[in-house]
Amino acid sequence: xxxxxxxxxxxxxxxxxxxxxxxxxxxxxxxxxxxxxxxxxxxxxxxxxxxxxxxxxxxxxxxxxxxxxxxxxxxxxxxxxxxxxxxxxxxxxxxxxxxxxxxxxxxxxxxxxxxxxxxxxxxxxxxxxxxxxxxxxxxxxxxxxxxxxxxxxxxxxxxxxxxxxxxxxxxxxxxxxxxxxxxxxxxxxxxxxxxxxxxxxxxxxxxxxxxxxxxxxxxxxxxxxxxxxxxxxxxxxxxxxxxxxxxxxxxxxxxxxxxxxxx
Numbered sequence: 001x002x003x004x005x006x007x008x009x010x011x012x013x014x015x016x017x018x019x020x021x022x023x024x025x026x027x028x029x030x031x032x033x034x035x036x037x038x039x040x041x042x043x044x045x046x047x048x049x050x051x052x053x054x055x056x057x058x059x060x061x062x063x064x065x066x067x068x069x070x071x072x073x074x075x076x077x078x079x080x081x082x083x084x085x086x087x088x089x090x091x092x093x094x095x096x097x098x099x100x101x102x103x104x105x106x107x108x109x110x111x112x113x114x115x116x117x118x119x120x121x122x123x124x125x126x127x128x129x130x131x132x133x134x135x136x137x138x139x140x141x142x143x144x145x146x147x148x149x150x151x152x153x154x155x156x157x158x159x160x161x162x163x164x165x166x167x168x169x170x171x172x173x174x175x176x177x178x179x180x181x182x183x184x185x186x187x188x189x190x191x192x193x194x195x196x197x198x199x200x201x202x203x204x205x206x207x208x209x210x211x212x213x214x215x216x217x218x219x220x221x222x223x224x225x226x227x228x229x230x231x232x233x234x235x236x237x238x239x240x241x242x243x244x245x246x247x248x249x250x251x252x253x254x255x256x257x258x259x260x261x262x263x
Contacts, residue, residue: 095194096194096253097142098142098143098169098172098175098194099140099141099142100122100126100138100139100140100141100142100143100146100169100174101122101126101139101140101172101174101175101176101256102122102123102124102125102126102139102174103121103122103124103173103174103176104121104122104138104169104171104172104173104174104175105119105120105121105122105169105170105171105173106119106120106121106122106128106138106143106146106167106168106169106170107119107120107167107168107169107170108120108130108146108150108165108166108167109165109166109167109168110150110154110163110164110165110166111163111164111165111166112163113163116131116132118130118131119170122138122139122174125139126138126139126140127139130150130153132153132154132156132157133149133150133152133153133154134153136149136150136153137149143167143168143169144167146167147165147166147167150165150167151165172190172192172193173190174256175190175191175192175193175194175256176188176189176190176256176257177189177191177195177200177254177256177257177258177259177260178258178259178260179200179201179203179204179259179260179262180259180260180261180262181211181260181261181262181263182207182208182210182211182212182262182263183201183204183205183206183207183208183211183262184204184205184206184207184208185204185205186204187204189203189204191203194253194254195253195254196250196251196252196253196254197216197218197231197233197251197252197254197260198233198236198237198251200254200260201216201233201260201262204260207237207262211262211263212262212263213232213233213234213237213262214232214233214234215230215232215263216230216231216232216233216260216261216262216263217229217230217231217260217261217263218231218252218254218258218259218260218261219258219259219261220255220257220258221257221258229252231251231252236251
């Protein structure tokens with residue numbers, strides 16, 4: 001067993017009294033108790049073990065003490081964040097499934113039938129044509145809905161079970177919104193995902209200097225009508241949204257074809 005001597009307060013070998021008055025050792029830059037442990041090991045082990053063993057033990061001592069100094073204080077915040085995670089998960093909004101829009105690019109694949117594999121762009125009226133299935137109405141449909149429609153159209157061509165049909169959205173280019181008025185970069189945008197009104201204004205470069213963000217309007221197509229939706233973004237753009245800005249359901253999420261007007 002290796003004996004490690006601990007020097008007294010008045011020991012000349014270790015300047016203990018001088019170091020105790022300073023929490024950080026000026027020469028090594030280490031916290032005092034880390035430096036003290038290292039110094040004691042150096043003086044105690046030099047006459048009893050080879051130098052290599054002493055260095056290894058001193059290295060272990062330094063690593064263990066520094067880990068206790070820095071890692072343990074971080075454990076409490078980590079546990080606090082872990083406890084707060086469920087609340088954040090509950091608050092996060094649930095993503096909507098994507099529905100087909102005119103202009104979307106679809107890929108249709110019938111398993112085992114390479115001649116029926118197609119890349120199709122949805123027409124402005126929301127339809128497309130597929131071999132043996134005829135005209136397919138895709139507007140506001142889910143990809144799984146189109147799979148069922150195409151499978152039913154192929155039933156007459158097969159005596160047994162119809163091969164598996166897979167429909168995927170290759171490019172959601174039909175999801176377009178427009179931002180006009182007093183913004184820095186007005187225009188039509190294809191975000192590639194569902195966004196809210198504040199995100200749309202951000203894509204358009206943000207409001208210009210004299211924009212009235214307390215009276216933003218969303219024009220939404222519903223059949224042959226345009227329905228205006230009023231939105232107040234005054235505090236939201238300052239980073240402090242309140243209940244008056246958010247409303248009952250938060251910031252309005254845009255739909256394909258919406259136009260945001262910033263007066």
